[in-house]
Amino acid sequence: MSAPTSVSQRGNSVLLNHTLVTEFVLLGVTDIQELNPILFVTVLAMYFVNVFGNGAILMIVISDPRLHSPMYFFLGNLACLDICFSTVTVPKTLENFFSTSKAISFLGCITQLHFFHFLGSTEALLLTVMAFDRFVAICKPLHYPAIMNSQVCIQVAISIWAIPFLHALVHSILTSRLNFCGSNHIHHFFCDVKPLLELACGNTELNRWLLNTLTGSSLEKDRIIAVMYTVVIPALNPLIYTLRNKEVRGALDRKIRILL
Incomplete structure (x- = not known):
C-alpha cells in the first residue's frame, strides 16, 4: 500500500509543472521578416526627427525669454515628453529588428510597461491642459494672466506628471505579482499589460478591470x-504644435543667426 501524498508534496508537484519566467521574447511589429529592413529605416528616421525636432523646441523654449509664457511652458513639457515616450520603446524595437533572441528580462519588461503607461497617460493629461490653456486665452483674455499664472502652471505640471506615475505604478505592481507559466512569447513589440495578461496564470480579473476602464x-x-x-505622433508634434508658430520660428532664426 503506497503512502498518502502530503500537502507539501502536492504543492511541490504543482510548482514543478510551472516554469518560472525570468525573461520574455518580443515578437515584434510584424511577422513578415522581409519588411524588417524597411521598418528599421523608417522607425529610425522618425526617431531622429522626434529627438532633434523636440530637442530643438525644448532648447528654444528654455533659452528664449520671449517664450516664457504658459503656452510655451506646456509645449516645452510636451517636447520633453515626446522624446521620453519614444525612447521607452523605440531603441529596443530597433535592436529587435535584426536580433535573433529578441529577449527582454522580467525586470526590464515591467520597467518598460511602467514608463509606457506613465508617459502615455501624462501626454493625455498634458494635451487636455494645453487645450484648456488656449480656451482661457481665447474666451477670457482679461482673466488669463490671473488664471494661468506661473504658480498655477507649475502646480498643474507637477500634477500631470505625478498622477500618471502613480496610475502606472498600480499597473506595474499588479502585473509584476502575476504568475507566468508556459509560453513567454509576447505578441507585441514592447511590454504592455494586455499581452502579458495573455501569458499569466491564475486570476487576472482585477488587472483586466483596471485596464478596461481605459481601453x-x-x-x-x-x-x-x-x-x-x-x-509617428512624437515625430509630428513639433510640426503640429510648434514649428508652424511664428514666435517659435522667429526664436529659432535668432538662435541660428547667433550660431552663424
Missing part, C-alpha cells in the same frame, strides 16, 4: 495604435 481593443489593433503613438 477595449484587440492585440493586433493595439500594435498598430502603439506604432502611431510611440513613433
